[in-house]
Amino acid sequence: MRRLRNIAVTLLLFAPVWANVAIAQQASGPGASADARLQALYNAEWEWRLKEMAREPGDPKRGATADHLPKVDATSEQARLQYWTRTLQQLGQIPFDQLSPEEKINAGVFRTILQDEITDIRFRNYEAPFNADTFFWTSFTPREGFQTADEYRRYLGRIADVPRYFDENIANMRAGLKRGFSVPKVSVTGRDRTIEPYLKADDTNPLYGPFKMMPVSIAPEEQAKLQAEARQVIAEKAVPAYSKLLDFIRKEYLVKARTTLAASKLPDGPKYYQAMIEKHTTLKLTAPQIHEIGLSEVARIKAEMETTMRRTGFTGTLPEFMTFLRTDPQFYAKTPRELLQTAAYIVKKADLKLKDTIGTLPRFRHGILPVPDALAPIYTGGRGGLESCLFNTYNLPARPLYTLPALALHECTPGHSFQAALALEGPERPAFRNEVYFSGYGEGWGLYTEWLGRVMGIYETPYEEFGQLVYEMWRAARLVVDTGIHHYGWSREQALAYMRDNVALSEHEITTEVDRYIAWPGQAVAYKLGELQIRRHRKEAEQALGPKFDQRKFHDAILAIGAVPLPVLEQRMAQFIADGGENPPPPADERNFSAP
Template sequence: MQTTRSYCLLTISAALLCACGTRQEQQGSSAAAADSLHHIVDRYYDEKMQLFPIEATFNGEHQYDGTLNIDISQSFRQHEDSVETRYLQQLQGVDTAALTPNDRISYDMLYRELSMAKEGLQFHDDLMPIHQFWGLTLTLAQLGSGTSAQPFKTADDYHKFMQRMKSFAAWADTAIANMRKGMATGYVLPKALVVKVIPQLKDLSKKDTGNIFYSPLKTMPAGTDTALQTAYRQTIEQDVLPAYDRLRTFMEKEYLPKARTTSGIGGVPDGKAYYAYLIKYWTTTNSTPEEIFNTGQQEVARIRKEMEEVKNSTGFKGDLPAFFEFVRNDPQFKIFKTPAQVLDSFKAIENKIMPGVKRIYGHLPKTGFEIRQTEAFRAASASAEYIQGSADGSRPGAFYVPILDAKKFSYVGMESLFLHEAIPGHHFQISLQQENDSLPKFRRFSWIGAYGEGYALYCESLGKELGLYTNPYMYFGRLSDEIHRAIRLVVDVGMHAKGWSREEALKYMLDNEPASEAEAIAEIERYMAIPGQALSYKTGELKIRELRKKYEQQLGSQFSLKDFHDELLRDGCVPLSVLEQKMKRKFEK
């Protein structure tokens, strides 16, 4: 006869066996879900590199260096859509409840990337494939310089880029055909942008050894066959230069007369819906244009108040617009004579901040870093920018500075600019992300503007903690850069959703920051070319500042800025909602 005690023991044993079995089943389920997801994200990354070989080159995936897909063709876009549909279907088979937090981030990010890319194909950016700010016409020239991501170390490297140059001729013809379709449907660039594109195309079509495409001929490996030199030169002169010239002629003769007079994307047939999509894409939020516009106005008012305080601290007697004019034009702020002096001054900022950076960041990138002058062919329409290095460290990250005239280059904004574009801004964030081999490749090389640009703008606020902004004019430069990003919320929405003209946007910008007219024009035309992108900076920065303030208040003396920054950067680019959740897991245990 079974006793009560033995029955209880048997019951407990059965329960333990059941629990153990349940745990094993759960572990098996988790492992299966993770394994399934890992296979999907790895295959997706490989297939994406085949689809977008230029992106692969920048990512250090050099097996596609000889390829240039005609990504603006209808057949390519149909194929891209089918690829994205296939991976979305595969993700539906993953048990998300069984994923680890990091794998759930991967799942959510891949789902978002595929969904957004698929949704974007409904719109017609392929009918406006060229503008003055970025795109293949400029990227190919950067790659062809011999100093960018495209390697030129072996004869095979040169042959690969020759293939790309030949493919570009086909891309250019497709671009012309697409733009003719756009002319027929009202899907065209604003005139103000077209007149900036034409000189770029003209410069890149010149049969002149000063043309950047000839640069790799000067650095061919020792003992290179003269036949390769001849073939490379012929490819430039028979394929690339004529393609750029065809584009220039078309843009000048046919396209310019048909370009639109409106400034915002609302001027194209589906512009309102397209702008709503671009807001969602660039900010990773569901904010409406009106909400963004109002936030921008509030931030402009707040920063103007602090600007007034800084102005008064200098003893300046005029109003804020007069102080803008003073900071813009007074000779005391123009201390350089040569581009080299400008670059050396940025290097001095780097040396000054590094001890402080090491105090508030636990993890520093291994990737090297350089400061370079922006190439002449694109400097007139360029902003300062960071170009990522390679994940293996063979190519350093580069901070590019456009210097049209060193004698007119103001030192006022240099400190905040360096913090944003270089250290600890883009160089740290992008390099640490690429170096993190615990992330799947599609995350190591992903870019989400609200996070990436928001973080870089947040870095500008670290200046005082890093020993900068000791000069009130330098701090005013930091405020000028911050209000510049707040102004973007107003003028971007103003042009693209409220029907503002280029001139109205210019006036608002010049009324609220000490930019020169030339700088303001370049900026406003940038927003005209890439609607919504300018919204990402302030949107992301406000979220990061909100999170830091929250955990400083919650944790008090236990708050570690070093831990906050390391966690902020640990998982690379993520949508803002994902960022909020992962910071919560870390600091609200």
């Protein structure tokens, strides 16, 4: 009887794999083209993914979400591994050279997505399901409200599912602790406080936030009913689950979390770190190669910093100048409103320059908000997003204004928020590509826009120009620090000292950043490597095209392709140059979006 039950479980577990096989076989029948086979494969995977990740069908660019949270137990993760492994094998059977140009791009993106998913599960990353500033217990709390009563009801379903979801994550974390795979203790310490706001069984609980922003299109009596249900489900389901999670983090996880820092010290550590480098960068570079690139960039940028420092009239040394910048009150906002107003001014200044910088402009506009109080103490200085661009107003003496222009360009416009708006309104692509994100491409573009601020005329003083170099140095130093920690075995103090010596960030920002690199191996190196590639492409295009080079068309070529692995971007930019710096015309219904 038990054997029959096990067989039944196995059939259910791997049914999606065999269903996918059947779909692919059907698409590869007589006369089926390579394009048709590929489309059948990635469309089937997307439909399966919606169900696996607890997503409702809807506008894939805005992300309608189901009335429950995804399963994250080990059995479900292993079933996903089987599914994605089989799908990757099927992808390899489709003749790449027979694909159309657009489907070749889709194939490259799809292959990288599958490889990344497989890598994460093979190394059991789900056993360490958070890092120094990104947490599964806050990730489903929306920044804004919803548009319909049905969306609110589905959100209530997700809140009601928190106990099961948290129990599965706790079981995974216990398995990770048992084999020595955890977030390092130093990057967990203090993060437990982000759970505390969720222990409140009243309207101040962050989960209740969307119910304070209900649209007038929902009738008042319906609003009141939904709000009452929210208070009940938060008090009866969410609060006990958060309390249990906090008890686990403080009494078990923090006690047993590893004290080592290096990813190379984890189970199968050297292979794990190399896999994380390739996942985040989409490049086949090794840790020593990245370390050397970082050292070279640090030396180059330091020379530029020396020159810019002299333009301010400062006569001391570079370390003395950094101390001056960190401590002089003139460089810091007095109130949160002052910081947010300054950020808003910078974004509008960038808006003015867009028509000369980028050809195709989106209609969608983002807002500017402060980082939520519950996250602010351990959060980065800013974070871009489609709806809003966040700026951290916590601990204002740690938030220099001279780096704010670079931060606003990177996170808001023409960086991440702008890029998200373009993706929202861009050409129709397969659904699986509408939400994909590659750090090398996305963060590379964000860092490139900081440099682009020079061309746009955003930086008004030598101090702001120095601030741009500070941020560029910060990303170059990451190459050295990330590989220093995870490959060469640096201590936390070594990493902090290297940052202090080279980057004019505040002590709070330096500490927060180093702890993030410790908890998230490989992610930090993607920024600079992506930016270096984009700037190399620009230089190549300028040299090859001469007077025909138009930066608006160059930027359109990068942005129109959407998020792609860096090798795919390399191919696209080679084609851009071969085509004489021209892009294919946009579909007729999109031409009104182009700037004059």
